[in-house]
Amino acid sequence: MVLAELADLVLPGACAGCGAERLRLTYGTCAACVAQLESLRPRAASPTPPPAGFPACVAVGPYAGPLRGALLAYKERGRHRLARPLGTLLAGAVAAIAPRDRPVTLVPVPSTAAARRERYGDHMARLAEHAAARLRAAGFRVDVVQPLRALPRPDSTSLDASERATVAVNSLRMAPRIGVLRRDERSRGTLVVADDIVTTGATLAAVSRRLEEADMQVRGAAVLAATELRKTRPGI
Numbered sequence: 477m478v479l480a481e482l483a484d485l486v487l488p489g490a491c492a493g494c495g496a497e498r499l500r501l502t503y504g505t506c507a508a509c510v511a512q513l514e515s516l517r518p519r520a521a522s523p524t525p526p527p528a529g530f531p532a533c534v535a536v537g538p539y540a541g542p543l544r545g546a547l548l549a550y551k552e553r554g555r556h557r558l559a560r561p562l563g564t565l566l567a568g569a570v571a572a573i574a575p576r577d578r579p580v581t582l583v584p585v586p587s588t589a590a591a592r593r594e595r596y597g598d599h600m601a602r603l604a605e606h607a608a609a610r611l612r613a614a615g616f617r618v619d620v621v622q623p624l625r626a627l628p629r630p631d632s633t634s635l636d637a638s639e640r641a642t643v644a645v646n647s648l649r650m651a652p653r654i655g656v657l658r659r660d661e662r663s664r665g666t667l668v669v670a671d672d673i674v675t676t677g678a679t680l681a682a683v684s685r686r687l688e689e690a691d692m693q694v695r696g697a698a699v700l701a702a703t704e705l706r707k708t709r710p711g712i
């Protein structure tokens with residue numbers, strides 16, 4: 477019962493998972509959605525094909541059902557209190573990658589300034605802080621660090637995989653402060669990149685590349701949801 481201890485947060489309104497109204501909601505979702513979220517077990521996830529440099533990745537679940545609903549409500553509809561249960565779920569994915577007996581450095585994928593304004597804050601940084609708190613409660617030593625800055629990116633939907641990869645890498649900058657860290661400070665413990673959704677994998681591959689260019693070795697990535705890429709059927 478990974479979320480049971482969070483059952484104190486009762487919110488009014490529609491269920492963030494399925495949209496049902498006038499139900500007693502626990503942390504923003506109805507009982508049926510809570511049960512579904514609690515039944516998710518983190519597992520390895522990879523786009524097909526994975527882009528060059530895509531790290532080992534663990535996802536809490538597929539981007540569907542209550543997980544998708546809760547994530548959209550959190551990200552796009554400003555239901556920030558969902559950060560706590562979603563952070564707990566994300567912690568499960570981090571724990572599947574990082575050994576408990578070593579310090580963990582959690583690096584949330586950075587948001588652009590425009591995205592931060594639109595969403596009233598950095599939604600991934602907030603999720604990472606909640607995941608870190610949950611991991612500390614479970615005995616991990618965890619730091620959340622944000623060594624990267626995200627610049628605005630052009631729309632990449634019409635680009636092919638290698639063009640998307642270039643755009644993704646070029647949109648990331650190492651924060652100046654990180655450049656002066658000593659090597660041992662950069663590589664302390666297990667470095668896990670955290671993101672909300674993995675689709676093509678271009679972002680996670682780009683973040684890993686930028687971090688490794690700065691001598692920060694990435695152990696893997698933890699994400700909440702993995703989209704099932706649409707299969708191309710012959711003749712369609």
Ligand SMILES: [Zn+2]
Binds near residue numbers: 492509
């Ligand atoms: Zn529901």
